[in-house]
Amino acid sequence: MDINWQQIKDFLTYQIIEAKEKGDFHLDTWMLLLTIAGLIITSIVLRAVKKVFTRNMNHTDKLKFQSIFKFFNYVVYLIVILVILNSYSVNLTAILTASAAIFVGIGFALQDFFKDIIAGVTILIDKSLLVNDVVEMNGHVARVFEIKLRSTRAITRDDKVLIIPNHLFLSEIIYNFTQNHTKTREAVHVGVAYGSDVRKVEQLLIECASAEEAILKSPEPFVMFNNFGDSSLDFGLYFYIKDSFTDPRIKSNLRFAIDKAFRDHNITIPFPQRDVHFYQSNPIAVNKSNIEASNNDT
Secondary structure: OOOOOHHHHHHHHEEEEEEOOOOOOEHHHHHHHHHHHHHHHHHHHHHHHHHHHHOOOOOOHHHHHHHHHHOOOOHHHHHHHHHHHHHHOOHHHHHHHHHHHHHHHHHOOOOOHHHHHHHHHHHHHHHOOOOOOEEOOOEEEEEEEOOOEEEEEEEEOOOOOEEEEEHHHHHHOOOOOOOOOEEEEEEEEEEOOOOHHHHHHHHHHHHHHHHHEEOOOOOEEEEEEEEEEEOOOEEEEEEEEEOOHHHHHHHHHHHHHHHHHHHHHOOOOOOOOOOOOOOOOOOHHHHHHHHHHHHHHH
């Protein structure tokens, strides 16, 4: 079978976009094929580089590297596209100059976006936030399950997804409950009536904490006599748990146990009381004074 080279040449030189004047941008089939091949080769090279860098990383570090590598991919593809356009004799200086005002406008519009990207890279590099960390922000407690370049996703205690723009981690105060380790100290506060046996109260609180399986045995739970309140003697039961994300359930179990223990031992949990006194003048004395005043007038 003879190869018709002329047909192949005609196919490769077919003008998809024709130049209006000599030297203007044009696009033929051969240029399109070279562009596609260049992007495919770039993709293969990037995958190989990613595989080389991540082959000895653990799963957590791989997730971080992938987020950073996505941003690196965008930069590489942009450079490749600019090189391809330059090889097609496209005047890049003219294009960039003409679009400078547009780029400035886009920069102002996307400044929060770029702040998110920079903050995301910072978080991933300095490890200030990790997957499975429990954080509190603006009164919301959530467990982080995904960290991306632009935003961090966490699930709250009521099973709702909290999406946090990464730049907030640089400008807001955020509590990370598990930055140093997974265990945290929690507390349940309770008041008892004046006249109660405070040592008995301490004993019962310790027993309730020791009976709760989710509370760590070491460090041991302890009780503090916090204050002489207006209507009660105020105590705090302090204990350590492994997973602070589930502490509302643990505290609820403790309160049930404390209420039962106090009822069994006749220890009263008081409620605030206010005494209101009403003073009323003697109506007979008032009437007598009015009569005497009228007689004097006559």
